[in-house]
Amino acid sequence: MIDFGTVVPKVADALFETLYMVTAAFLIAAVVGLSLGIFLFATRPGQILGNRAVHFVLNFVVNIFRPIPFIILLVALTPVTRAIIGTSIGPSAAIPPLAIAGAMGIARVAESNLVAVDPGVVEAAEAMGARPLHILFGFVVREAFGPLLLSLTFISISLIDATAVAGAVGGGGLGNLALTYGYQRFDWAVMALIIIVLIVLVQCVQFLGNWIAKRFID
């Protein structure tokens, strides 16, 4: 039987660690990723700030990070993490690699959300005499807002997923707990509880994302 008295506080602590890592990494990733995504879109040839060279470089940078499996990125970024956080162990140390991976993901999906906006809307904005930056934010980003929120939701769930990997290198959180109890001690009761907590967490995030996005899509 599960000894709730000792297990629940452990799971609760791990959940808070996970939430801390995901929230911090997500906020950084959203700011960096959205800026990068908008810039990637705007520098496309024929777009408002069309610049083939800048677009190529940005695209290249995003593409460097995208194919690297997160666990490898996590290890490879250890010197960077140590320089920023001061340590490469613990929940805080997981934040820089999570933020970088998240930002690159957001940049890519944000760009495709913006590309999907009807070019006719841009044409109408130009015909009305709107300024380039107004066209970018007041028309294109505004039109893509609902899909952008769904993309952010998608990436935030990927980050929950990635925190479990961070647990493998001492990052803490639910992933770390699952590894120590499930993999090393074969305590299936704790495993089951962690899985349930993760399912509920992901469902809540997705529900919240859908709910906010719906207000902009309909």
Place this chain on the structure above:
Amino acid sequence: MSDRSSASAAAASSAAHEQTGPAGASATTPGTPATPGTDRIVLSGVSKTFTTKQGATTAALDDVNLSVGAGEIFGLIGRSGAGKSTLLRMINALERPTSGTVEVDGVDLAGVTGDRLRRLRHGIGMVFQQFNLMNSRTVYGNIAVPLQLAGMKEAQISARVSELLDFVGLGDKAFVKPRQLSGGQKQRVGIARAIANRPSILLSDEATSALDPQTTGDIVALLRSVNEEFGITIVVVTHEMDVVSRLADRVAILSAGRVVETGEIQQILSRPAHPVTAGLVESYTRTALTEAEKTQLRGEFTDHRVSVTVDDTLVGTPVLSRLARAHAVDFSIIQGGVARVKNHPYGQLSLALYGEDRAVEAFVAELGAQAEVIRW
């Protein structure tokens, strides 16, 4: 076709005559009256070539010369790919000519960029085939956009938007999203948005091409009232002869980037001078016979055959029967029809004539003095 060319000079002079008559729009304009002879838009020697990635160049427009007068509704018609939209987009500098000049109110657009260009565009509305409305904004929000761009205060915007919604007949749809509207309603929003800043010019790029015939009629009527009530000069691009015939005062026919014919709408419909025009008129109205049909009908009607272009001189007056009686000639109708454009009849009647050869000759000669007659 070639036997029509002899009559084209006469056609041109009679068309010039018609200008003095009541010309629909200008007669009923209560707003700022159009000053006759003032050209709002002048295109001179406009050419546009596009270069493909392979380095090949294609000419979208080739030496186009056009002028559009104040308060006029001007139609640009042609088949897909004729260059109509490219030409239209030059009037608000969404497109720049490779050579030639585009002037709006005497200003050469070549030197107009940045803020000056944006101010110019505030005075030129545009409506699109696919409406190009923002789905993230309500109907109200969409119409408010150009007003916000022009720096209008929120209270004034609200008043102006409700005025516009009433004008286009969507007073009850202010807080609905465009996706909940029908195509016709979306285009009404598009028109309201385009005229929100009280522009003096409205550009219509295939505004009715995505709509059914009934809705097309409604939008045509709305564009007419935009012209009549506010005196806005309208340039209409379309491939539908039906739309220009109901809307335009004058028409230019484009084919492969060139203007092949320009003229008053009645003149174009009743006496198309260029084969491309004739083809467009032909597909719009089947009153005229094709050459193939004529070849076939020559066997069926072995006497004399004529095609008579019908206009005011033949409608409402018994000219045809009086002449037939005077020359002792009988006639039967092979094919034909008469319709009205801007309250003027136009059409063609193909007749078989029976009688003495000399009498038929005399009949044709006398009829030919009053109408365009082709023997075939």
